[in-house]
Amino acid sequence: MERHFHEQLQQLKETLLIMASAVETSIAKAIDALVERDSKLANEVIQMDGKINDLEVSIDEQCLKLLATQQPMAVDLRFITSAMKINNDLERMGDHSVNIAELAIILNELGSLKPLIDIPRMARLAQSMVKDSLDSFIDGQVEKARDVCIRDDEVDQLDDQLFRELLTYMMNDSQTIARALDLILISKNLERIADLSTNIAEEVIFIYRAKMIKHHKATLDLEDIRPRS
């Protein structure tokens, strides 16, 4: 029974890795589609969303089966319930990635007019948060998870700054309105992806430190996540 449990848990971790990798690929392709003005790549992002949705259902089923047939306790129980939430967060990231891909296709049709201002920088930041939150989940690296939570503010600031800049473009030249509006929406999608990475990082801290830091980011310091002796 015990061995069977660990095999099932291992299988769950492997499926989560496949899901995480699919979502990371989806985000990377959506951003490349935007920066490289490559609508073919954007369409690949839209196509692969079905696979991500299927993986979400499969992971949910594995978690429920583990809860129903085993009686996981402590860290294992937290791992499984958090896996259900992280799974959900990953699927939503995939949806935001599809939104970005769809907006990239529209922008590519509108023709090149302006550089993308700080969008590529914001995208790189969000991508690094996705990567680090997933790495921290897989390897139980709580310090890395904490670092993700802190970086979220930087993305929020970039989102605000981009909003103001793009609003100014729109006011000064009505020819830029449709394009600037799409970039604002892309920025909002990146901000949500960063937010969801933060959710994952908070779950990681919860799994490995049994400490709920949600909604208390402002007071977070290293003391909160130090291993319990």
Added chain:
Amino acid sequence: MERHFHEQLQQLKETLLIMASAVETSIAKAIDALVERDSKLANEVIQMDGKINDLEVSIDEQCLKLLATQQPMAVDLRFITSAMKINNDLERMGDHSVNIAELAIILNELGSLKPLIDIPRMARLAQSMVKDSLDSFIDGQVEKARDVCIRDDEVDQLDDQLFRELLTYMMNDSQTIARALDLILISKNLERIADLSTNIAEEVIFIYRAKMIKHHKATLDLEDIRPRS
């Protein structure tokens, strides 16, 4: 033990009811703040978000405790794991409500210029979806949940239509840009609230019919959610 379990489950349901009611109030106030141009009300929405966040943490803890100390099976297990997801959906609805309230405050400062087009209609639709999804969850009314899933397309269409209308305003009169942009963002937040209601409705169908309809809305018919004999 058995009796103790049902008491704890009952308590969880009651806390979920308080959470649901707080989120419904928050959304209603945010929309009133926008329609009535009442920034005081908008500030109340921002203030009450802390309470919603606290409730989310409390519900999560209750669910984990139930999973750890009891061994819930079948419908009870699905109820508890779905409660964790619904809890998360509700907290996110609260966040969208805060976004709407913050945008309402900015709009109120900009002064009245245009009617709100179809925003109030979209808001009523989203609110009715929130209410029906929560009613269906509490009373196990699967048909009502199914109806929520179907209405989601209507909200998406309204969101698209509002986007096009507001874009036209912006193009025709640069004086409307800041305001129209805020209304577009409000529309996106309403669309997300409707989406989250749909998530809840999908969970309800899963709890009471043990049928996963997620990502298969297009093929959903009454057959899928008929009680199993």
